[in-house]
Amino acid sequence: MEFHLAFTPKPFPQQLKHADKLFLAGSCFTEQIGNKLAGHKFQVLDNPNGILFNPISIAKSVVSYIENKQYTESDLFFQQELWGSWEHHTRFSSIDRNKSLQLINDSQSDAHAFIKEADWLLLTLGSAFVYELENKQVVANCHKVPTDKFRKRLLSTEEVVTAFDTMFHRLKQFNPHLKIIFTIS
Numbered sequence: 609m610e611f612h613l614a615f616t617p618k619p620f621p622q623q624l625k626h627a628d629k630l631f632l633a634g635s636c637f638t639e640q641i642g643n644k645l646a647g648h649k650f651q652v653l654d655n656p657n658g659i660l661f662n663p664i665s666i667a668k669s670v671v672s673y674i675e676n677k678q679y680t681e682s683d684l685f686f687q688q689e690l691w692g693s694w695e696h697h698t699r700f701s702s703i704d705r706n707k708s709l710q711l712i713n714d715s716q717s718d719a720h721a722f723i724k725e726a727d728w729l730l731l732t733l734g735s736a737f738v739y740e741l742e743n744k745q746v747v748a749n750c751h752k753v754p755t756d757k758f759r760k761r762l763l764s765t766e767e768v769v770t771a772f773d774t775m776f777h778r779l780k781q782f783n784p785h786l787k788i789i790f791t792i793s
Contacts, residue, residue, distance in 0.1 A: 622787065624645075624650070624728060626648075626649060626650055626651075627651075628650070628651070628727035628728055629651045629653075629722065629725055629726045629727050629728070630642075630645055630650055630651060630652045630653075630726065630727070630728045630730060631652075631653050631719075631722055631723050631726040631728065631729050631730070632645075632652060632653070632654045632655060632729075632730045632731075632732070633655055633656070633657070633660060633666055633669060633670060633729070633730075633731055633732075634655070634659075634660055634661075634666055634730075634731050634732030634733060634734065634791075634793070635659060635660070635661050635732045635733065635734030635735075635793040636659050636734070636793065637732045637734070637791065637793030638654065638655055638659070638730070638731075638732040638791075638793075639654055639655060639659065641730065641732070641791070642654030642655070653718065653719065653722040653723075653726075655697075656669070656673065656715045656716070656718065656719035657669045657672075657695060657696045657697060657700075657715070657748060658696055658697020658698070658699050658700065658748075658749065659697050659749075660697075660734075660748045660749075661733075661734030661735045661748075662733075662734070662735055662736065662737065662738045662746065662748070662763065663733055663736065663763060663767075663768045663771055663772065664738055664746045664763065664767065664768075664771050665695065665738075665746060665747070665748035666731055666733065667771035667772055667774065667775040668695065668746075668748075668771070669695065669748070670723070670729070670731075670775050670778075670779065671774070671775055671778055672695070672716065673716065673719040673720050673723045674720070674723065674778050674779065674782045675720075676716060676717065676720035677716055678713050678716060679693060679709055679712045679713055679716070680709070681705060681709070683695070684705060684708060684709065686705075687751060687753055688752070689703060690702065690703060690708075690751075691703070691704070691705040691708040691709075692708065692749075692751050693708070693712055694741070694745060694747040694748060694749070694751075695747075695748050696712055696748065696749065697748070697749050698749060698751055698752075699711075700712050700715070701751065723782070723783060723786075724782065724783055725783075726783060726786055727785065727786065727787065728786070728787050728788070728789060729779070729786055729787070729788045729789070730788075730789045730790075730791065731788065731789070731790050731791070732790075732791045732792065732793050733790065733791075733792050733793070734792075734793045736762055736763045736768065737760055737761070737762055737763070738760070738761060738762075738763055739758040739759070739760055740758060740759045740760075740761065741757065741758065742757075742759075776788075
């Protein structure tokens with residue numbers, strides 16, 4: 609009995625070069641890839657919003673980098689004595705609202721500058737399930753908020769295609785030479 613798939617991938621037509629700038633976004637597997645690449649001295653910006661699993665949050669984050677969105681107090685929530693953002697990982701949460709905003713907006717500015725010059729965008733999808741607030745906002749991270757505050761649902765194929773189609777068009781205008789690789793964790 610074999611417990612793994614014997615698979616020999618075809619060589620990729622273009623190889624990553626050390627001179628290339630690599631922008632990574634997505635699941636925790638993204639951070640593993642980013643750490644390996646950085647360890648081999650590639651120029652990497654890894655998960656500027658923190659770990660993101662679902663396609664909607666990943667696409668939304670990439671568009672926010674293109675726009676250099678600057679977050680305000682109205683984008684934050686207060687829970688368990690911490691300020692946080694539904695679009696960011698808990699590493700951006702803080703007891704100080706202004707510190708949380710500064711961490712988020714500094715990361716946004718860095719991401720905007722990096723993706724503008726990036727050669728590659730590596731996106732790692734973790735799940736097609738999303739968690740929504742009562743107002744139907746898809747959250748990137750649940751921040752250990754009680755589960756009764758969310759509705760879990762499976763995204764439709766159309767929702768995923770629409771989100772990525774919008775993102776691809778924005779990317780093509782913003783950085784026409786950017787090449788995209790998808791991975792799945």
